[in-house]
Amino acid sequence: MLMIPLVGLLIGPHLVAPTITIGSVIAAPSRVLFFWPYINWSVICWMLPGSILGAMVGAYIYSQMHPIWLQLLVGIFLMSTLVQYRLGRKQSSFPMRLPYFFFLGVVVAFLSGIIGAIGPVQNPFFINYGVDKENLIATKALNTMVLQATKIMTYLSFGAITMNLASYGVAIGIGGIIGVYLAKHRILRMSTQRFHYYMLALMFICGVFLASRSLTQIAQLRPDIFSDITLLS
Numbered sequence: 234m235l236m237i238p239l240v241g242l243l244i245g246p247h248l249v250a251p252t253i254t255i256g257s258v259i260a261a262p263s264r265v266l267f268f269w270p271y272i273n274w275s276v277i278c279w280m281l282p283g284s285i286l287g288a289m290v291g292a293y294i295y296s297q298m299h300p301i302w303l304q305l306l307v308g309i310f311l312m313s314t315l316v317q318y319r320l321g322r323k324q325s326s327f328p329m330r331l332p333y334f335f336f337l338g339v340v341v342a343f344l345s346g347i348i349g350a351i352g353p354v355q356n357p358f359f360i361n362y363g364v365d366k367e368n369l370i371a372t373k374a375l376n377t378m379v380l381q382a383t384k385i386m387t388y389l390s391f392g393a394i395t396m397n398l399a400s401y402g403v404a405i406g407i408g409g410i411i412g413v414y415l416a417k418h419r420i421l422r423m424s425t426q427r428f429h430y431y432m433l434a435l436m437f438i439c440g441v442f443l444a445s446r447s448l449t450q451i452a453q454l455r456p457d458i459f460s461d462i463t464l465l466s
Contacts, residue, residue, distance in 0.1 A: 289347020
């Protein structure tokens, strides 16, 4: 998700979703391979069907609407996790049951199809269920690999992917593979508490990026909104 603002600056915000998707589908198999023994198959059995459904619908909606307001909501949610977990002092913020992962898969894949990537949004749900560290990375990676492949097929069917976008996506994917290889052993040695701190920091930073990017786009498309707020103040 941290790649979204950079990719948006390089090729334009309207092309972020398919480009990030290509990069993710290339990088995800390496995470699955490196962390295969840690996959939580119970979660996968519930989450994967919802992810496939949500990915198809989200990729279709991508060509029909502007994702600014959804990006803003996702950004606010990610920033709020810092408060939900009381700056890392709280181990869980809400109850999470296994069947809920089906609906989580639908929502996350739907939003991912529109925005491009919202991976950290899933983290609070996994952590609240007790899926941490390498188990979280492995389970998310397998689910991501399938949902991103579904999105690519849907994007292709609507002509949303070009050779130029594919080249950007391949570069992102190769970088992701290298990053996973370098980070694997450090993650395995990391304590659960420190992992939680890193996840909270990542979610907050991604939320700030998404929210600020959305507000900038809103200001460009609807300057009257901010002029009205200025007048009211």
